[in-house]
Amino acid sequence: MALKVYNTLSKKKEELVPGVPQQVKIYACGPTTYNFIHLGNARPLVVFDTIRRYLEYKGYQVTYVQNFTDIDDKIINKAKLENMDPHDLAEKYIGEYFRDADALRVKRADVHPRATEHIPEMLEMVNVLYEKGIAYEADGDVYFSVRKFPEYGKLSGRTLDEMLSGARVDVDERKDDPLDFVLWKAAKPGEPSWESPWGQGRPGWHLECSVMSLKYLGSGFDIHGGGSDLIFPHHENEIAQAEAYTGSAPFARCWIHNGFVTVDQEKMSKSLGNFFIVRELLHEWAPEILRFFLLSTHYSSPLDYSTKSLKSARKSYSRLSNTLELLDSILDGEQGEADRSIPSNVDAFRRRIDSCAAQYEEAMDDNFNTALGLAALFDMGREINGFVNDKDFVPTPAVIHTLVQVRKTFKELFDTLGLLPGEKRQLGPEYGEMLQEIALSLKDVAGDLLPDQLPHAPEEMLDTLITVRQEARVRKHFQLADQLRNALKEEGIILEDTPRGTHWRLV
């Protein structure tokens, strides 16, 4: 089954044909590190991480590069405000970035190049463009002459004249054409700067991505990604620089752009002030839930943020994770045995699971349709729940064996979305006291059911309470049973009675 991807450059869905068979080279535009990232920044991280994970699942060897813009006006200004060295400020926020990205289960790139570590390469590109007569100097600035690059506009789909009409472009006397953009900026006093043939200065923003992607991936690499606000001018300029420099096209074969996160239909952005910091959101929502939310809509569509949507995502996600827990509780380390005589109903079940898995792949193969893929996972979950909870369910070795395989499939697909649940949350020490109190409060109703001494470890303590409750239920002492369950629920511990015993989980 061929994998198809929508390419912003051709404006068509195309089959993904890597330059080197079975290898995919991806460059994703990374953050300018002067602040904590917000949910809108997190979307491309999760989207391209998911694309990467899925490609790896499909057997491609993926080389993934994501840059840090660690020198730029915003960094310089913020550093001035905080009375910090711009370099230290950028380093600090690179660290903060990794904390958030790691929390969101975004796998680290193979290379995380920084702009400031590639100044010589950038100067080399400017130099070549200058020598070719495509770039020109004015007062220590070096500009790229868009009129010298006939293909300018091919990514954003407009001509130079269209861009000019009614455009809000600064009229800068020093530029030959208003749309010319800066490759190298003359340094202002007190700013970080590097030596160049045109005097002290620093690189323009677009330059780094052209230079670093060419360096680490080579001309004609497979996928270049970023938010759709980067199409123009950032990516358009990257193409112009790189292709004028190398003299070969395409610079990148496929361009993928994600839609925005919005709030009340408006783009979430720092300048509008309607942004939600990932660090804050993680206090309230598990990383899986944020990921689920971000992947519940196709990557190219806008995605509206609201508490309501996140609550819905939480419920939806727990539906899937409940199925995983259900499987774990049944299998519990058992492997079962392969059996030649698989009962027909088990075989049919297995086929339905395989069919769901195929549907998942079909969805993801079609331009990474995660929303449709999730639907396939919900279908798969329903099959599993139904099979396992059926009143005729008997966990014979053959059935266990099948379920082990089913769980493997389910988890593998889940993992392509980065949605595997984290470690089951442990009961912290703070629960010890709380459980102790609950036990005390039950003393009157519980009578001799409650042992005098409870274990110290919170988990063991909880297990003891569950055993007590089980005994109470056997004796039809439902008042005690319900009271205990309600008390635990108040504290965020949910008890579920099943034919296989009582399980607990944290809300």
Added chain:
RNA sequence: GGGCAAGUGGCGAAGUGGUAACGCAGCGGACUGCAAAUCCGCGACGCACCGGUUCAAAUCCGGUCUUGCCCUCCA
């Protein structure tokens, strides 16, 4: 002003020619001592609006309306 998207049940969201996935919420039922979880069933007579093409359109074409994004730093 120019360019580009999008408008699908209460909400979110798939679906680009053959008669509307999936999730949340709601209702009914099963299971349960009761819950929870889970399963089954119900729910758009219609996919912004108006025309057109076609045996057949949410899906193609034309027009209208609305919303968002880009044209300036922005994921």
